[in-house]
Amino acid sequence: MESKVVVVDVKMPFWSMVVFMIKWAVAAIPAMVILGLIMGLLMAVVGGLSGGLFGGVGRV
Secondary structure (H helix, E strand, O other), rough: OOOOOOOOOOOHHHHHHHHHHHHHHHHHHHHHHHHHHHHHHHHHHHHHHHHHHHHOOOOO
16 A cells, blocks of 8 residues: 655754754765776876877878
8 A cells, every 4th residue: 555745844953953964065075086986097098099090090
C-alpha cells in the first residue's frame, strides 16, 4: 500500500540552522577537492590520449 507524505513546515531554531549550514559548507570543501582531483585525472588522461592521437597534426 502506498501512502503520500507532504512536509508542510520544518521548525528549527535560527542558530541551529546557521550551525547546520556552516557544517554543510565545511563538508563540501573535501568533496570539491576530491571531485577536482577526479576531473583533473580524467582531463590528463583525455589530454594524453588526444596528444598522442593528434600530436603529428600540423607539423611540417
